[in-house]
Amino acid sequence: MAEYIPQMPFCVPLFLLQPSYEIQKGVTVKTYPKPEEGQLFYCSFRTFGGTESLSNNMIVVLDTAVIETWYREDIKSDCRFATAQGHIYDVVGTPENIGMRNQYLKCKIQRVKGGG
Numbered sequence: 001m002a003e004y005i006p007q008m009p010f011c012v013p014l015f016l017l018q019p020s021y022e023i024q025k026g027v028t029v030k031t032y033p034k035p036e037e038g039q040l041f042y043c044s045f046r047t048f049g050g051t052e053s054l055s056n057n058m059i060v061v062l063d064t065a066v067i068e069t070w071y072r073e074d075i076k077s078d079c080r081f082a083t084a085q086g087h088i089y090d091v092v093g094t095p096e097n098i099g100m101r102n103q104y105l106k107c108k109i110q111r112v113k114g115g116g
Contacts, residue, residue, distance in 0.1 A: 004099055004101075007044070008046070010043050010069055012043055013083075014040075014043055014067070015036070015083075016039040016041060016074065017038045017080040017088075018033075018038075018079055020032075030078070035082030035088070039074075041070075041072070043067045044067065044068045045065055045066075045067050046065060047065040048064065064111070065109050066106065068104060069104070070103070071102045071104055077094045078091070079091055089110060089111050090109060090112055091108075092108045
C-alpha cells in the first residue's frame, strides 16, 4: 500500500473553534468562541472557486475549501474554523482520518455567511 503524502505544505494559519453546549429554556444551544480565542494550527487550504448548488430553482455558488493538516482528535464535524482575515467556515461531513493512521486529517469546509 502506498503511503499518503500531502500535496501542499501546512503553512496556512487557522483557528479551531470548538462549540460549547448549553441548555436554555429546554433547548440545547451551541455557541462558538470568538475567532481570536480559538486554537491556532497550520494546514494546507485549497479552494476550487466554490461549489454550485441548486436551491429553490436558482443556482447558488457556495464558498467551499478542502484543508489538510496533522491529525487531531479535537477536530470534529461540529467544529468551525476562522481564517486570519476573519472568515468563518463550518465542517461539511466528517473529517477524514487518512488511512486510519492518526497522522493526517482532511476535511471539506464551507464558509458561513450572514445576510438577508
